[in-house]
Amino acid sequence: xxSTPGTPPVxxxxxxxxxxxxxxxxxxxxxxxxxHDALAGLDLPERVILRGVECLSNCDRxxxxxxxxxxxRWTYVYGNFTGPDDAELIRxxxxxxxxxxxxxxxWRERPPHFRKNCITRIPPQEIxx
Amino acid sequence: xxSTPGTPPVxxxxxxxxxxxxxxxxxxxxxxxxxHDALAGLDLPERVILRGVECLSNCDRxxxxxxxxxxxRWTYVYGNFTGPDDAELIRxxxxxxxxxxxxxxxWRERPPHFRKNCITRIPPQEIxx
Numbered sequence: 001x002x003s004t005p006g007t008p009p010v011x012x013x014x015x016x017x018x019x020x021x022x023x024x025x026x027x028x029x030x031x032x033x034x035x036h037d038a039l040a041g042l043d044l045p046e047r048v049i050l051r052g053v054e055c056l057s058n059c060d061r062x063x064x065x066x067x068x069x070x071x072x073r074w075t076y077v078y079g080n081f082t083g084p085d086d087a088e089l090i091r092x093x094x095x096x097x098x099x100x101x102x103x104x105x106x107w108r109e110r111p112p113h114f115r116k117n118c119i120t121r122i123p124p125q126e127i128x129x
Numbered sequence: 130x131x132s133t134p135g136t137p138p139v140x141x142x143x144x145x146x147x148x149x150x151x152x153x154x155x156x157x158x159x160x161x162x163x164x165h166d167a168l169a170g171l172d173l174p175e176r177v178i179l180r181g182v183e184c185l186s187n188c189d190r191x192x193x194x195x196x197x198x199x200x201x202r203w204t205y206v207y208g209n210f211t212g213p214d215d216a217e218l219i220r221x222x223x224x225x226x227x228x229x230x231x232x233x234x235x236w237r238e239r240p241p242h243f244r245k246n247c248i249t250r251i252p253p254q255e256i257x258x
Contacts, residue, residue: 057247119248122206
């Protein structure tokens with residue numbers, strides 16, 4: 001798998017405050033933080049930048065991630081991850097996203113969780129006609 | 130109400146393909162398109178740019194809008210609008226969003242619909258520490 005020439009790097013944002021439905025008195029670290037730490041421990045592609053963020057406001061359907069990558073790519077928000085067990089799947093999709101110029105991964109190449117748990121998508125800054 | 134000096138203009142994106150739960154054989158135009166047209170008929174602030182977009186992938190909780198405005202503002206996705214009757218409320222919130230430097234409208238200033246129907250929010254390109 002190779003990068004798309006000339007495209008910006010990709011950001012993989014992980015909501016580290018997500019409880020994923022656990023009660024407020026559940027022991028730390030939270031599922032979102034554990035997912036972030038699991039991703040940080042993987043061999044991510046060079047042009048996929050992992051960043052932890054506070055509250056993506058998708059609390060009812062977390063854990064949540066965002067994939068974005070410059071003005072020419074669609075931004076995607078995915079939810080309903082359970083925690084660190086999803087890290088490798090997310091890594092693989094982030095790598096595939098990085099290979100696109102527009103952020104659109106062909107439907108047949110999206111793992112079932114990503115087909116079923118897209119929270120929203122936001123057009124590129126340069127909105128296609 | 131005045132703009133925040135030096136901030137980029139704001140985009141108000143409206144999903145024009147949204148059916149808002151109506152059956153597929155309901156007569157056109159769709160609720161999303163009608164919401165867009167109602168907003169287009171209002172006197173929007175000069176620095177709020179209305180754009181229709183196809184499918185924000187929030188179909189279960191549409192009609193949907195996005196507020197975004199340059200690299201320094203949080204992006205917000207709001208849902209569960211019913212159609213053109215929501216246009217004036219959306220116009221007012223877009224105007225308030227445009228006055229912010231970071232996209233964060235104080236909680237007490239958010240109308241109830243916007244408090245209850247935030248689908249997700251995405252950090253600025255320049256993520257605050």
